[in-house]
Amino acid sequence: MQVYDDGHPLEMNQKQDDSPVTAADLASHTVIVAGLQALAPDIPILSEEDLPEWSVCQHWRRFWLVDPLDGTKEFLRHNGEFTVNISLIDDGKPIIGVVYAPATDMLYAAEHGKAWKINENGEWLAITVKKVWPPLVVVSRSHGSNAKLQHYLSHLGKHKMITIGSSLKFCIVAEGTAQLYPRFGPTGIWDTAAGHAVAMAAGAHVSDWQGRTLDYTPRKSFLNPSFRVSLP
Numbered sequence: 001m002q003v004y005d006d007g008h009p010l011e012m013n014q015k016q017d018d019s020p021v022t023a024a025d026l027a028s029h030t031v032i033v034a035g036l037q038a039l040a041p042d043i044p045i046l047s048e049e050d051l052p053e054w055s056v057c058q059h060w061r062r063f064w065l066v067d068p069l070d071g072t073k074e075f076l077r078h079n080g081e082f083t084v085n086i087s088l089i090d091d092g093k094p095i096i097g098v099v100y101a102p103a104t105d106m107l108y109a110a111e112h113g114k115a116w117k118i119n120e121n122g123e124w125l126a127i128t129v130k131k132v133w134p135p136l137v138v139v140s141r142s143h144g145s146n147a148k149l150q151h152y153l154s155h156l157g158k159h160k161m162i163t164i165g166s167s168l169k170f171c172i173v174a175e176g177t178a179q180l181y182p183r184f185g186p187t188g189i190w191d192t193a194a195g196h197a198v199a200m201a202a203g204a205h206v207s208d209w210q211g212r213t214l215d216y217t218p219r220k221s222f223l224n225p226s227f228r229v230s231l232p
Contacts, residue, residue, distance in 0.1 A: 001102050003027065004075065020072045025049055028068035028084060036064050036086075043088075046218075048190040057218045062090045065216060067190035071166030073142050080104060081141065081165035085194035092217035097197025099167050108171045110201035115174055129203040129231050130176030134158040138178040141165040143185035148226075152182055170195025173229050174202035181229040189222050199229050 003024035013021050029049040036045055046052060047066040057063070064086065069075060071082035080103035088096040099108040105120040108127075117125045137156070139149060141163040153161070159180075164172060170192070172178040193216055196206045207213050208225040 004078070004103070020076060021049070022069070022072060022075065024075065025069040025072060029066070032066055032068055032084070032086065036066075040064075046190070048188060051222065054218075054220050060089075060218050062088070063218075065089050065094070065190055065193045067167075067188070067194070070191055071168075074165035079165070081168060083166045083168060085167050085190060087193035087197050087216075089193060089216045092215040093213075094193040094197035094200070094216060097194035097201075099171055099194045099198055101166075101168060108174065108195075108198045110198040113201050115198050115201035117171075117175055127175040127202050129173060129179070129199075131231055132176075132179055134160055135179035136177065137161045137180045137182065138169045138172050139163055139181070140169065140183065140185060143183075146184050148184040149182060152184070167191060167195035170199040170204075170206075170229055173204050173231075174199045176202075179231050183228065184226045187224045187227075189216050189224055192224055192227075195229075203232065205230050205232060 003022065026049060029047050033045055033047060043062060043064055044060055045064045045066060046057060047068060049068055067085040069082060070085050074081040082103065084100040084102065086098050087094040096111045107118040109116050109118060115127050117127050119125065137153065137159050139161060142165060169181045173181050192214060196214055199206055206227060206229050208227050214224060214227055
C-alpha cells in the first residue's frame with residue numbers, strides 16, 4: 001500500500017512469461033516469506049516471485065503457496081481489485097487459505113471447513129454460498145473477452161454478470177454474492193489456491209471442466225487447467 005499510495009506513477013517490469021511485476025510484488029514477497037519462516041520454519045514456501053526448481057519441490061507434500069500480489073494489472077490500474085493470497089497445501093489440497101484485499105482492508109479466511117470474512121473492524125463473519133436465480137456469474141476483468149468464455153456464457157441460459165480482478169472472484173462466490181466463476185484463461189497455482197480454500201470451505205466446488213477438483217501437488221508446470229467455481 002505504500003507503493004500504491006505514494007502518488008508517483010507505478011513502475012512495472014515484465015517477467016519472462018510477460019506478466020507484470022512491480023516493487024510492491026517484491027516487497028510483499030519479502031515480508032510474507034519472512035513471516036512464514038518465523039511461523040513455521042520447517043514448511044517450505046512456493047511463491048510466484050521465487051519459484052523453486054522442479055528438483056527442489058517435486059517431493060513436497062506440505063508447503064505454503066503464495067501470491068504476494070494477485071491482480072497486478074488491477075494494481076497498476078489503481079482500481080483496488082488486487083489481493084494477497086496465502087495457502088497451506090497438504091497432499092495437493094489447500095487446507096488453509098487467506099485472501100486479503102489491502103485497498104479495502106478486507107480479509108477472507110478458511111480452515112477446517114469453515115470460511116469467514118473479516119472486515120476492517122476486525123469482525124469475523126461466517127460466509128457460505130447462496131443459491132440465487134438468475135445466477136450471478138463473475139468473470140475476470142482482464143480476460144472477460146476470452147472466446148471460450150463467451151461461447152460458454154452464450155449457452156448458459158439466463159444469468160447476470162459482473163467483472164472483477166484477482167482472487168476476489170472466488171470470495172464473491174464464497175460469500176453468496178455470485179453463484180458461478182468460469183475460467184478458461186491461464187492461471188498459476190498461486191492465483192487460485194487461497195481462493196479455492198475459501199470457496200470450498202464456504203460450500204462451493206472448484207473443479208476442472210471434467211469435474212476433477214483442482215490439485216496442487218507439485219508438478220513441472222505451475223499452471224492450472226481451465227476450471228469453474230460453482231455451487232453444489
